[in-house]
Amino acid sequence: MEGFEGEPIAIALRSNGLMIHRYTARRNEPRGMFCAIGRCTDCIMVVNGRPNIRTCVEPLKAGMVVETQRGRGPQK
Numbered sequence: 001m002e003g004f005e006g007e008p009i010a011i012a013l014r015s016n017g018l019m020i021h022r023y024t025a026r027r028n029e030p031r032g033m034f035c036a037i038g039r040c041t042d043c044i045m046v047v048n049g050r051p052n053i054r055t056c057v058e059p060l061k062a063g064m065v066v067e068t069q070r071g072r073g074p075q076k
């Protein structure tokens with residue numbers, strides 16, 4: 001996917017047609033960008049192996065690996 005370096009990851013994803021960022025832990029329900037100001041956690045994803053990154057406020061960088069988060073994400 002492509003985006004502009006420095007723009008929020010969530011905006012780049014939306015521009016590429018991706019609306020689902022994570023699935024909830026209990027009911028496995030899809031969630032996507034909601035507040036877009038870093039308050040609700042609906043946009044959290046796994047970024048470069050780190051879970052719970054709020055993609056609506058995290059700037060995009062070249063070569064990032066951004067993955068859909070399931071539940072609490074990968075545990076160490």
Ligand code: FES
Nearest residue numbers: 034036040041056
């Ligand atoms: S959309 Fe609410 S924290 Fe990102």
